Amino acid sequence: MYAFEIERPATIEEAVRALSAEEAQPLAGGQTLIPTLKQRLAMPSVLVSLTGISGLRGIRTDEGGQLCIGASTTHAEVAAGAGVFPGLATMAGRIGDPAVRNRGTMGGSLANNDPSACYPAAALGAGATIVTDRREIAADDFFQGMFDTALDEGEIITEVRFPVPAASAYAKFEQPASRFALVGAFVARFPGGVRVAITGASEGGVFRWAEAEEALSRDFTASALEGVSVPSGDMIGDLHGTPEYRAHLVAIMTRRAVTAAA
């Protein structure tokens, strides 16, 4: 680790101000950033800790019935407190290990947009709204590729609002070593149709699988997906999975998610 200053703002306004400093970087749960710093792969001058800001933590349901989760809410808290949205609560309870779940936060995960992370699939699959210190961004617009989001420099996620689906589930096939998603499929059935989001698989990061959505909107059963497949061209190839294997798993995990949700 290189030396850095740490700021612990108490309010969002203070945090935004602190982040305007040269080479400043926000620190949420630190589950990606701290290992990166330890490897000397990042050299921020100031770390702005977001975990001391009151009001960024907690789970509530708003008047429109959306499940609203503060950005600094940990995965463990989501697992325990998001019972009205079992697909999300179950996903949160299976991220990483207990240490990760008790430090890692939803806002941190979404802002990082790791192509193998779980939460992006839930946010995109449920059609969530990402609320920041300055605006609201639809999940469909938020994820812009591996480790890339619509967030501006210094913009802080404050809350994530999830429409609660009638049925949902997440099926994850774990990369054996890291146990991140080699492929994860999140399916959510709403009265207006079905959304399917795939994480772990694509070079472009989390994506919606339109063909599956169409088929499942007609018939929300695993058999509706017979013959539906994704091309392997955009899939990630690495030690743990070829593009062809990942494309195959996309179909398998989506079917399993549907079975689990139905």
Next chain:
Amino acid sequence: MPKDNAPVHGGIGASPKRREDVRFLSGTGNYTDDINLRGQAYVHFLRSDIAHGKINGLDLSEAEQMPGVLRIFTGEDFKTAGSIPCGWQITDRFGQPMQEPRHPILCETHVRHVGDPIAAIVAETLHQARDAAEAIGLDIEELPAVIDMRAALEDGATKVHDDLASNLCFDWGFVEENRQAVDDAISSAAHVTTVELVNNRMVPNAMEPRVAIGDYNRGTGDSTLYTTSQNPHVIRLLMGAFVLNIPEHKLRVVAPDVGGGFGSKIFHYAEEAFCTFAAKALNRPVKWTCTRSEAFLSDAQGRDHVTKIELALDKDNNFTAVRTDTLANMGAYLSTFAPSIPTWLHGTLMAGNYKTPLVYLNVRAVFTNTIPVDAYRGAGRPEATYQLERVIDKAARELGVDPIALRRQNFVTEFPYQTPVAVEYDAGDFHRLADKLEAKADLEGFAARRQQSEARGKLRGLGVNCFIEACGIAPSNLVGQLGARAGLYESATVRVNATGGITVMTGSHSHGQGHETAFPQVVADMIGIDANMIEIVHGDTANTPMGMGTYGSRSIAVGGSAMVRATEKIIAKAKKIAAHIMEASDEDIELKDGKFTVAGTDKSLAWGDVTLAAYVPHNYPLDEVEPGLEETAFYDPNNFTYPAGAYACEVEVDPETGKVTIQKFTTADDFGTVVNPMIVDGQVHGGLAQGIGQALMENCIYDADGQLLSASYMDYCMPRADDMPFFVVDHSNGTPCTHNPLGVKGCGEAGTIGSPATVVNAVVDALQSAGHKVDHVDMPLTPLRVWSAMQQG
């Protein structure tokens, strides 16, 4: 000393809980990194980030001016130091010695693997040292890297060491005289089964990374090295005599609590020599603590064989010959025992449990621009077992015979048995192991379990495996003939204190094995006192007799035997003292339950009465024996020990994803006499987890440029508890070893040796059950590999 009767005093056969675990689990252990010396400085090694390059120059000028920097060392500073030595010389098929490159403490002219240390920065703090490392100007010309072993042996291949003739370390044949006879037997066989396989490279991953602290006493001129070692005396000898030219009486090596080794802490490493050297040069203690990332790049790795094995059978399915052709990766330098692993520790096991009359191995050891490879739990014996048990399993499938029946038909049944590969098995009963396995694993119930799995959409497979190991390493005169540059005896000093408590100083080293609990059980059993009256001291050359340390499942078989011999001397002397006090003759004295009695009388003396007399010799046979009660013994075994086992594994394969889960794993082991069954259970469990890790998960992968792709736990898959089934482990009623006083054989490596083939055999069985024409999948059987195999057939 096999015992059928119930254990007394926590003696042999009892399972007292591990006393050392109290400190390990309560944070009161004393690991090397817990040691901090006054005035200590820190070293950071600047390591090569390329696999092969020529060092044109290093610019230290800026780095030397950085805050806190005490001195920056490079290869230039070690011109007069010796090469990091190799402890075993192999003679090749043609009678020539192996090629042995120089292995400098810090790189001199070239970097030869990613992680090779180029410079060592000693500073007041670790962060200052790391900062300075980044300011060093490197002028290194990158050279083509040699990674693939076959490519390394091609004419014109880039040489890892340009002063050697080629990348071939040696071309070894065993038994060379059998070469033609084996060829003839194979060409005339009724059936020949062939398997080509890779024994995947492992990263050892001891829980505690390596640490070294050098210390120099200017007043006495003594050097001390604190290090994470499995054998501090060996390090003292290798480093003192061959690298730094420090006589052993001026050098102390301390290996305190050590958090696992699995072989990787046997070897003498450059960092140890560096810290010892730098402490004297700077007149300050110098500490190095390896990070996990650095361990991936600097701990000697394991396995990495590419093998073709052929098994010949006659028309009645009797094994007639085995022939193998193996490439064994040495990495960029020869680590301490590297050449012995693919040769003697591997070749002598190639008869397995079978009476195959003819065996021939050809092993070519190859230098590559990768991290050195050396012993890793099992060391050569897992490689032997894996290929043999894979080819037998494939033969059974080709011939349509039951895999257990085929093995049974070829079992060695009479002991002692002289194998065609030099070693003589002294004892064993392979049919009894197979019988136990069949019962314990409920093999009859497998068909029903397979149906249940299939009903859940899963493919179920059953794999079996029989194996034998050569442990209790080793007879010194024999290994000397085979090229070892060391003896392999073990030592113990038994010091009986005045009030009857006993301190045993042993050359064996415990780094997870539980010696501090098990060793006292043996002495307690011999004297008949409570095991808690006995304490084990190990790990410090200043207070233990010269010993060779712990590896090769040798501690209880060799170190324990030394302790028995020393205790026998203690008992003989104590009886003389007791006889004098009770005015009887020596021969009439009996020692039982810690009490000396005179046969045929009611006279008796307590253990403590005699021990006190030894140190307060008022009424004492001073004309016959010296005061005091302390004895030392060195024990040199006259054969290896031969633990054997039969394992069964049931797996489920998810046909949609290729994911393998282990449903059931059953072991039947013959360890001879078992001192502490609970500890032995634990050793088997740990070994199984490691073997299953190799079979299903772990893989050390380099890319074509020599970059380690699996360089962290994000990509190198360690087995976790939830990957394991509940093991059914049996090691009851073993056949005692015939040549050591305890009848023990050693249990530390069995699980690692016996499990990989068991797992792979089971997965192949599962795939074939669904009609896949798959007869082999290379380890690790990751979901990707199993799925890919299913796509292809």
